[in-house]
Amino acid sequence: MLLLLCVLLAWAAVTGVQLRFQADDAALSLETSRGREAKQQAEFDEVTAKLPEVQALLAQKQPEAERSAARIDELKARRKALREENAALQAAQDALTSEIEQLRAALEKGGTAP
């Protein structure tokens, strides 16, 4: 009877120590996990708060960027058109100059002809 009691007490002591160790370990893990939970929640809140700000800023900047890009495209198109028109005018000027020279030469020839 006494022997059985001793065995039982020894078993209870060992199991008790193991259980206390498990409980301490679980409590520590829980504390760490709660810390992670708080950290993730804080980061989540931060992103959630920042998202509408960036969306609002983008809604403001995007049309402005589109207008700026359109303005640049328009100016480029205007410059291209002017270059083409100037090239055509230059060609017309050269042709007219040549034509005038020919006419002057013809008139001079006609005037000096006997």
Next chain:
Amino acid sequence: MTKHTGDTRRAFVCVAALAAVVLALGTWLTHSALVHKVAELNEQLAESRETWTATAAEKEALQADLAELEGELREAELTIEESTAREPSLQSDIDALQTEHDALEASVAELTATRDALQAQKDQTKTESSGS
């Protein structure tokens, strides 16, 4: 005397048995409480892990959205910046080309008039020479 000793021994055995029962009961209760506590802590731990894992997943999805929006915002700001820097140069090119255009137009008009006058003169000379 012997009867008295036997009674004392019986009483001691009874007390020892009672103490053993009390001790065993106490041990069992402590053991049971510890098992319950460990189970409860493990349950809370699993719940907490599930919570922070889900929060982290949601946060990462939102962070991806945020990164995309921030990229678009940077692009928009860059477009505005580049356009603002480029516009004066383009406008200056256009002004120079417009000046050149106006000058060429005037020159072509003048040359056309000269050509027409010379052509008329030539035609007149031709008429006179064919008349005489």
